[in-house]
Amino acid sequence: MISNNPTRCAACRFLRRRCPQDCVLAPYFPSSNPERFACVHKIFGAGNITKMLEQLPVHLREAAADSMFYEASLRVEDPVYGCVRIISQLQHHILEAQSEILKTNGQIASYIAQQQLQQQQQNVVDGASYQQDMQISEYLGVGSDVQTLANDSYFHP
Amino acid sequence: MAGTSPCASCKLLRRRCTKDCIFAPYFPSDDPHKFVIVHKVFGASNVSKMLQELPAHQRADAVSSLVYEANARMRDPVYGCVGAISYLQNQVSELQMQLAVVQAEILCTQMQHEPMVPTPQQIMDDPDDQKSYFLQNNNLGQYLSFPSSSNVIHDSLQRENIFGHDMVS
Numbered sequence: 001m002i003s004n005n006p007t008r009c010a011a012c013r014f015l016r017r018r019c020p021q022d023c024v025l026a027p028y029f030p031s032s033n034p035e036r037f038a039c040v041h042k043i044f045g046a047g048n049i050t051k052m053l054e055q056l057p058v059h060l061r062e063a064a065a066d067s068m069f070y071e072a073s074l075r076v077e078d079p080v081y082g083c084v085r086i087i088s089q090l091q092h093h094i095l096e097a098q099s100e101i102l103k104t105n106g107q108i109a110s111y112i113a114q115q116q117l118q119q120q121q122q123n124v125v126d127g128a129s130y131q132q133d134m135q136i137s138e139y140l141g142v143g144s145d146v147q148t149l150a151n152d153s154y155f156h157p
Numbered sequence: 158m159a160g161t162s163p164c165a166s167c168k169l170l171r172r173r174c175t176k177d178c179i180f181a182p183y184f185p186s187d188d189p190h191k192f193v194i195v196h197k198v199f200g201a202s203n204v205s206k207m208l209q210e211l212p213a214h215q216r217a218d219a220v221s222s223l224v225y226e227a228n229a230r231m232r233d234p235v236y237g238c239v240g241a242i243s244y245l246q247n248q249v250s251e252l253q254m255q256l257a258v259v260q261a262e263i264l265c266t267q268m269q270h271e272p273m274v275p276t277p278q279q280i281m282d283d284p285d286d287q288k289s290y291f292l293q294n295n296n297l298g299q300y301l302s303f304p305s306s307s308n309v310i311h312d313s314l315q316r317e318n319i320f321g322h323d324m325v326s
Contacts, residue, residue: 043207045200052198052234060235067239071226079207080215083238084222090245097252104259111266 010037015046024050028065036069043072165192170201179208183220191224198227 004018009026012019014037019026025046029037040049049068053061075082163174164181169192174181180201184192195204204223208216230237 043199043203045203048198048200052230056234064235067236070239071237075207075226079211080219081222082226083242084225086242087225087238087245090242090249093249094245094252097249097256101252101256101259104256104263108259108263108266111263115266115269 007031010034011041011046011049014038014041024053028053028062039076040065040069040072043075044068162186165189166196166201169193169196179205183208183217194227194231195220195223198230199223 004020008019008031009023010029010031010033011025012023013031014034025037029040044052049065052068053064056064071083074086078085081088161174162168163172163186164178165184165186165188166180167174167178168186168189180192184195199207207223208219211219226238229241233240236243
C-alpha cells in the first residue's frame, strides 16, 4: 500500500487527488505555492508536465519544472507570443549591436585613413619647404648654420 | 464536409473535423508534424482553450509562437525556450562589451586625429597669404627680440581659437 504525503502537494491539491509518497510533482510544486502549479497546469496540463518530468533524470527535473513555470508565466502574461516575444527582442538587440559595432569599426578605419592621408600631405609640404630653404641657401651662397649666425648678429647688434 | 479532408489535429485526435473547427485554419492536413509537437507539449485541449480566448486575428501568431516553443521544448526537454533566452542574453552582453571597447577605441582615434597644434597648411586660410607666411617663417627672429615670450604664446593661442579650441581663458 502506497502511503500518502501528510500534506498534499500543490498539484494533487489542485487536482483533488491523493498525494502518494512517490508523487512525481510533489518536490517541485510544494503546497506553499499553489499559484506555481496553477500557472503551469493552465499552459501545459498536469498530464504533460508529469510525462515530461518522468522522461528526465531526477537531477534535471527541478530545472525543467522551473523553466516550465517561467515559460507558463510568460504565456499567461502574453497569450499571443509568450516567451517568444523576449527571444524576438533579444535577437533584435543582437542585430542592433552588431550593426553598431560594424559602423563604429568603419568610422575608425575612416579616421585612420584620414590620418594617414594628412600625414602624407604634411610630408609633402615639409619636403617642399625644405627644398625652398635649400634653394634660398644656394642662392645666397651660404649654409643654413652661417645664415643663423648672420640673423643673430642682425637682431642682436 | 464532403470532399474536405480533416485538419491535422482532427486526424490525430481521430474525430470529425467540423466546419468551425478551431484548429483547422492553423493546422492544415499537409503538415501533421506541427500539431503533433504542439499536442505533445501543451495538449490539444489547452491549445483549444488558449485559441478560444484570443480574437481571431491574433490566433495565427499565437499558433506560430506555440509551435516555436514546443519545438524548443522538444529539442531541449530541460530548458526549452529558456535555454534559448539565456544563450541570447549572453550574446547580447558580449556584444555590448565589444561595442563599449570599439567606442572607446574611436574616442582615442578621434583624440589623436584632432591636431593640438595647427599645421602650417592650416594657418594658410587664404592662398594670397602664402607670401606673408613665407616672410613670417623666415623672420622668426623678430619674435625673439621681445623681452618676454608671452606674445609668442598669445599668438599661438589665438591661432588655436581659429580652429575652435578655446584655450585662452
